[in-house]
Amino acid sequence: MTIDLVQIVPSLMFVAAGGYMYSRPMSVRNLVSPQEWKESPEKAEQLQRGLAKAVGAALVFGGAVWFVVALATG
Helix, strand or coil: CCCCHHHHHHHHHHHHHHHHHHHCCCCCCCCCCHHHHHHCHHHHHHHHHHHHHHHHHHHHHHHHHHHHHHHHHC
């Protein structure tokens, strides 16, 4: 069994990026429109936290699935 780094490395990068996004939702790219921030900063902050955590969790899940598939097929 050989490990294909071309498949493993990107999957680990997805997991790392998603973990960072999930753990630090206010430090990543703004997912809420500037208009929302102007109209209701408190609501926009809650929305940013929720969206960033959801995207982060999806990246971690997708990266983990990619990792498992890469190991299974490699």
